[in-house]
Amino acid sequence: MRMGLQPDATPEEVRDQLSWTRGELAGARRTIQHMSKAMGWISGHDRQGLDHLVEAQREGRARESAVRQARRWAARARAAEAAIERARALHTATQGLGFGCDEDEVPGSYGYIAQVCASCGKPDEYAVRWPCPTVATLTQMEA
Structure with missing residues (x-):
């Protein structure tokens, strides 16, 4: 097991x-x-x-x-x-802590991310956008 x-x-x-x-x-x-x-x-x-x-x-x-x-x-x-x-x-969502590639239309721009994963990356820098790959995988496998 x-x-x-x-x-x-x-x-x-x-x-x-x-x-x-x-x-x-x-x-x-x-x-x-x-x-x-x-x-x-x-x-x-x-x-x-x-x-x-x-x-x-x-x-x-x-x-x-x-x-x-x-x-x-x-x-x-x-x-x-x-x-x-x-x-x-x-892997839960955290509001307002993320900095990284933001939601801006300019590809690769760096800035604030509104919602990030509390476990992946560092929430205050190099954050991982929510839903993170782990949550996305779990959600996809359960569908």
């Missing part, structure tokens, strides 16, 4: 973590689908009154294994969601 994002995570690390989280969630969905099929097969035999105890026991073990796997995937997904929330908490 991966550790959560660090406070100084780069946008690339955030993208990697989000990609990993999506993989974890996809695996959880596959496990749940498998469980649903196994449970449907068992209940189908019960309705028909068939005596397939060995097959039912095998499917029961498979279902129990799938439940354990789904719980592991769910725990990983919760950990990933918590890491994303911690990253969002670090």
Whole structure:
């Protein structure tokens, strides 16, 4: 299991973590689908009154294994969601502190930036315009 994002995570690390989280969630969905099929097969035999105890026991073990796997995937997904929330908490907008390439029409001009990220760059100089790359990546991945 991966550790959560660090406070100084780069946008690339955030993208990697989000990609990993999506993989974890996809695996959880596959496990749940498998469980649903196994449970449907068992209940189908019960309705028909068939005596397939060995097959039912095998499917029961498979279902129990799938439940354990789904719980592991769910725990990983919760950990990933918590890491994303911690990253969002670090990267908040700050008003009126930024200086850098401003919103002026003249490309490359240097001046005041109205809204900057509180974590990226230095808010009083070389600020990163809000939304910063980390927040933009999180927003894009959640869309």
